[in-house]
Amino acid sequence: MGIEKVIPTLQDLSLFWPMLSTFGTGQKVTSYNTLITGPKQANETDGPEEMYVILLDNGRTNMLKKPESRQALYCIRCGACLNACPIYKNIGGHAYETTYSGPIGSVITPHLKGMKEYNHLSYASSLCGNCTEVCPVRIDIHELLLINRHEAVKEGDNTMAEKMAWKAWKTVSLHRRLMNLGNGQLKNKMVNRIFTDWTEYRGALNFSQKTFNESWKQQQRMKGKSEATSTK
Numbered sequence: 001m002g003i004e005k006v007i008p009t010l011q012d013l014s015l016f017w018p019m020l021s022t023f024g025t026g027q028k029v030t031s032y033n034t035l036i037t038g039p040k041q042a043n044e045t046d047g048p049e050e051m052y053v054i055l056l057d058n059g060r061t062n063m064l065k066k067p068e069s070r071q072a073l074y075c076i077r078c079g080a081c082l083n084a085c086p087i088y089k090n091i092g093g094h095a096y097e098t099t100y101s102g103p104i105g106s107v108i109t110p111h112l113k114g115m116k117e118y119n120h121l122s123y124a125s126s127l128c129g130n131c132t133e134v135c136p137v138r139i140d141i142h143e144l145l146l147i148n149r150h151e152a153v154k155e156g157d158n159t160m161a162e163k164m165a166w167k168a169w170k171t172v173s174l175h176r177r178l179m180n181l182g183n184g185q186l187k188n189k190m191v192n193r194i195f196t197d198w199t200e201y202r203g204a205l206n207f208s209q210k211t212f213n214e215s216w217k218q219q220q221r222m223k224g225k226s227e228a229t230s231t232k
């Protein structure tokens with residue numbers, strides 16, 4: 001078992017046990033539970049001679065060292081954040097190709113298996129915050145996804161193509177003229193040809209013929225004209 005599974009005392013199980021099932025499946029208790037209390041005692045006739053519990057670290061102490069990310073280790077694996085996540089609900093667990101899927105899987109996997117190889121999971125989120133809202137142990141999941149993204153950039157784990165794409169996005173977003181340039185067909189052609197990873201699995205992006213800014217200006221002009229006509 002992972003080292004984060006240890007709870008302080010057996011008494012604390014009365015809190016964690018129902019919490020796991022209530023938030024995971026809405027049951028008072030899950031249908032599979034086993035309490036193993038150790039090897040056979042001197043006065044017992046049945047049971048194993050010995051019992052071993054293997055505690056696995058596998059990158060968990062790396063997370064423990066990071067004050068911002070360590071709260072992810074509070075996770076009791078109830079699955080509530082998975083059920084609430086619009087991404088998980090659409091793509092399912094296998095698409096993550098990891099042991100832990102969904103929002104919390106996207107938070108912890110890059111720390112457990114390598115930021116470089118798995119930081120893309122931190123982007124599998126709309127950052128809607130549903131996951132954080134439903135989490136029984138109050139892990140700030142969507143903030144942790146942002147922290148992962150930040151960490152990946154700081155460590156230089158993002159690709160050159162990604163860096164260039166964000167740079168282009170920033171430049172265009174800061175310049176209204178560029179935003180309004182080539183609406184509709186031109187934007188569709190450019191984006192759908194460049195982002196082939198997107199179009200390989202989904203329908204092509206279809207930009208509107210006008211930006212909101214252009215539509216607003218047009219509406220204001222029309223409003224001005226109709227007001228001028230009514231005052232004549």
Ligand code: SF4
Nearest residue numbers: 075076078079081135
């Ligand atoms: S992060 Fe919270 S909601 Fe998600 S599985 Fe863990 S405890 Fe449950």
